[in-house]
Amino acid sequence: MAIDVTDATFQTDVVERSTAVAIVVDLWATWCGPCQTLTPILEKVVAETNGKVELVKVDIDQNPAIAQAFRVQSIPMVVAFKDGQPVDAFMGAQGEHEVRAFIDKLLPTEEENRIEALIQAGDELSLRQALELEPGNEDAIVGLADQLVEAGQPEEALALLERIPATDRTRVVAAKARVGVTPDDDHDATLTALLDQVKTDDEARQQFVDILELMGPDDPRTATYRKQLTARLF
Structure with missing residues (x-):
């Protein structure tokens, strides 16, 4: 089932979401007869992908910013997004055969499915195999690096993250x-001691920043210590 996207939600629901799954954007209007014919075909074909492609709808009359961004001159207009970017498009009503060919190009390849399965397995061997197929896969790199840290191999983990x-x-x-x-450690004593060194000692400054990363933005102390760091540096 398609969801309605607006000027306010396009960045989240289309651009950002398309980094995880292919998104098909159906630009339409209530007065557009061909749109009423095309939309059910899009819904049917996208539903058959079982979540590998998602469909969103944009009423161009209600969302002029999106219409302007795509320079819409005629509808229906359909735009496909992957990895945060538009990758394909067509205008005008199309039959099911043409729509299916358009959607098929967005589906994961056999190799992409293999990589995803290896990442989901999550063990070190599987993650290394995933990286043999796609050396720059962020999920595999982060997962393997985290395991290497836990196994006492921080240098290899850092090299991998680079x-x-x-x-x-x-x-x-x-x-x-x-x-x-670990994020559960009590860092106050360490951070307090490091504050006197951060201005002149690069290693101390890096350690201070690293501890703040581990604490994370949800820890109320993080913002306080960041302000103290800024005050010491400037």
């Missing part, structure tokens, strides 16, 4: 690798 750009997930694992502590 393959991909830093994200919130990679920073936490990297912090664990460098500091060797």
Whole structure:
């Protein structure tokens, strides 16, 4: 079943969501006859993918910002998103055969399914096999790096994390690798001692930042210590 997307929710429901699953955007309007014909076909074909592709609908009259972004001149217009980017599109009513061909191009390949199965298995051997197939897969890298840290191999974990750009997930694992502590540790004494060193000692400053990463934004102490760090540095 398609969900309705608005100007306010497009970033979350389409752009960000498409990093996990292919999204098909159906741009339509209530007065558009061909739209009424196309939408049921889209719903049927997308439903047959069993969640591997998702369908969203955008009423262009109610959401002018989206219509302007796509420079919509004629509807129905259908745009496919993967990995946060539009990857394919068509305009005008299409038959089921044409729609199915369009959707089929968005489905995971056999290799992608294999990689996903290995990541879901989650053991070290499976994650290493996943990385042989896709060396830059973030899920496999983060999962394997975390296991390496737990196994006492922080240097290999850090080398692995260098393959991909830093994200919130990679920073936490990297912090664990460098500091060797868990998010449950009591960090107050360590952070207080490090504050006197952060301005002149690069290693102390990195350790301070790493501990804050492990504490996470939900810990009320994190914001306080970040302010103290800024005050000491500047």
